[in-house]
Amino acid sequence: MSDDDLRVVLVDDHPIYRQGLAALLGSLGGVTVVGTAADGAEAIEVARAEQPDVIVMDVQMPGVDGIEATRRITGESPHIGVVVLTMSEDDETVFQAMRAGARGYLLKGAGQEEILRAMRSVAAGEAVFGQALARRVADFFAGTAGTAIAAVSPFPQLTSREQEILDLLAAGRSNPQIAQALFLSPKTVRNNVSNIFAKLHVADRAEAIIRARDAGLGR
Secondary structure, eight states: OOTTSEEEEEEOSOHHHHHHHHHHHHTSTTEEEEEEESSHHHHHHHHHHHOOSEEEEOSOOSSSOHHHHHHHHHHHOTTSEEEEEESOOOHHHHHHHHHHTOOEEEETTOOHHHHHHHHHHHHTTOOEEOHHHHHHHHHHHTHHHHHHHHHTOSOTTSOHHHHHHHHHHHTTOOHHHHHHHHTOOHHHHHHHHHHHHHHHTOSSHHHHHHHHHHTTOOO
């Protein structure tokens, strides 16, 4: 370990994933894994003891989850950068992590170079988000515009994300095309489409498209 190495703590409740990522990052030049933790409570203690440059944090863990651990760690030691690395890509989890103080957010499956870039950026005080999340983060910071659009929407019961998806449905897009256009997973699109059907009280895709086009969507 040199004085210039990035000092990193890894937090994940799956031991095989945690150990594998520790071995992977430890093999990279300029990175030293100074500790690991299996849950949020342990992460808080390791952070206090080690004062790392960066913590790579899972979200869904037993006991103290990654969001609460991030909040406590950044509250006590604001110089520690937290990169959330998780399977969850829903908007609420992303924004909860941001509000808790995370400066990076990546989905599991990110390559080692992307993780390394994120850690270095966060250690330098920057914020970084994976490509799949960048548009939604930008939309979040443009929230006042989204609120105004929602206020005049013909379907105010839908969230802004559901309105986007309904508009693309009305334009004849398939679920895979919608997923690609909005940088979402196919599963997330399917879940949102099901929510749209329920909220609009329609039986199927065809009926939802008719309702949406009658309201002027899909043009």
